[in-house]
Amino acid sequence: MDYTRVLAIMLGAGIGKVFGSKMHIEALKQWRLPQWFRVFTGIIELGAAILLIIGFWNKTAAIISAAILVAVGISGVITHVRVKDSMKAIATILVIGVLSTYFTTNLSLSRVTYELRIWCIGLNRMIVHSYRKTTETINSSLNPRIKK
Structure with missing residues (x-):
């Protein structure tokens, strides 16, 4: 439309x-x-x-x-x-x-697409960071010899 x-x-x-x-x-x-x-x-x-x-x-x-x-x-x-x-x-x-x-x-549709893409990249980075922190916490609790 x-x-x-x-x-x-x-x-x-x-x-x-x-x-x-x-x-x-x-x-x-x-x-x-x-x-x-x-x-x-x-x-x-x-x-x-x-x-x-x-x-x-x-x-x-x-x-x-x-x-x-x-x-x-x-x-x-x-x-x-x-x-x-x-x-x-x-x-x-x-x-x-x-x-x-x-x-x-x-x-502009291209501006909306750009903003949406930036927002998705930020969300992706946040999820990856959260995943890394969670796995580090789990790994350190399972194996106390792993340094943080």
Whole structure:
């Protein structure tokens, strides 16, 4: 998934809510929320999508868009938890929220890979060091003639 797909998801969701797709109308009935809230949420999502488009040229707009999308995502998760919806619905929102935040803030995948690799190397060194200390302790207790 990339920047343009996040944009397509936000445009699709916003347009569907504003123009009243059957799926969104039924969902708000199920969640016991008023229909004006569907339109309000759709306008917020469309605004975030517009900021996302502006974010191609202006990083501040992309960051504001990411903040709006995080707020919408948190609200969506709270709504699904409140009505005891399935984990699948909650997970979908979380994945879209994380990916949209990731792409709208222009975080470089190579930078993430680099940071993850550095973290894994550090963890590996810690495990190897702990293993060596443990084996030295065991060996010295089994054979007291081994010098530390």
